[in-house]
Amino acid sequence: MKALFFEDLKGKVAVMTGGTGVIGRSAAQALAAAGVRLALAGRDSRRAEAIAGEIASQTGGQLIGLGLNVLDRSSLEEARRVVHERWGPVQLLINGAGGNRPGATAQDERMTGADPSERGRSFFGLDLGAFDEVFRLNVMGTVLPTQVFAQDMVGTGGVVVNLSSMASLRPLTKVAAYAASKAAVNNLTQWLSVHLAPQKIRVNALAPGFFLTEQNRFLLTDEKTGEPTARTRKILAATPLGRLGEVDELQGALLFLLSDLSRFVTGTVVAVDGGFSAYSGV
Ligand SMILES: NC(=O)c1ccc[n+]([C@@H]2O[C@H](COP(=O)([O-])OP(=O)(O)OC[C@H]3O[C@@H](n4cnc5c(N)ncnc54)[C@H](O)[C@@H]3O)[C@@H](O)[C@H]2O)c1
Incomplete structure (x- = not known):
């Protein structure tokens, strides 16, 4: 038995x-604890x-912190050079950078009226510059780092994990560009998993x-009472496990996808969402 x-x-x-983000930081703790040598x-x-140093001292792990722009090939190449100098070829890649923009988000959940004064709050008022930025960050921000870092895995094998979102499986109201761009990440994950399988490179996504989190606590709970907001109540009603997740609850799925425990798993999107994407609401 393996x-x-x-x-x-x-x-x-x-x-x-995305190592300095909410999810990245938690993931880094798990990776460091598992003995991974991590360029955050x-x-x-x-x-x-600062975050790499903090986690290294907490866990005794080996981490370095790097600044880069996932949309700029030269900064990615420079980061790769630094990693090579320090530890050698990259074996695992986590594409965690991603996000949304307010301008790419409709203000109304549904377009109920036909009054021209309300049109700006709907799909028709979306800022296409912001829409494009969201697509670039989530899609090209996954393509480019994969082109640069996964080169190291050709011939020897490796693992790529892309951070998608549950919104890719079930588009959430308002976040049009975000949901569509994450759906593209899922499709790209499948495409890459097929294309790179002969090289023993596995590619999966986490949704x-x-x-x-501390960042969204004010959106999800009432500041004064700490009670869930109206939108949070809708989320909870549609979540079979009946609660919001804690960021550390992604660690197990991430370690699984990176390790040999999932050696026959490629091209999948693993939802870590308390069952939200499985529930039709009825
Ligand atoms: N937080 C959530 O609840 C949640 C839910 C579903 C999916 N996700 C996805 O998980 C990933 C991480 O989310 P998060 O909430 O931890 O993010 P975050 O907003 O806390 O942090 C974003 C991270 O991306 C990096 N980043 C942004 N633009 C970049 C660029 N151009 N180049 C390099 N790095 C860049 C930032 O430096 C930071 O490390 C994202 O892809 C996000 O869409 C998050």
């Missing part, structure tokens, strides 16, 4: 974009270095649902 733990991750060299990358190099 290993039933994450032992094979020990000493592997990983790059994670974010937009801001000082923040990345997180709703997580309560």
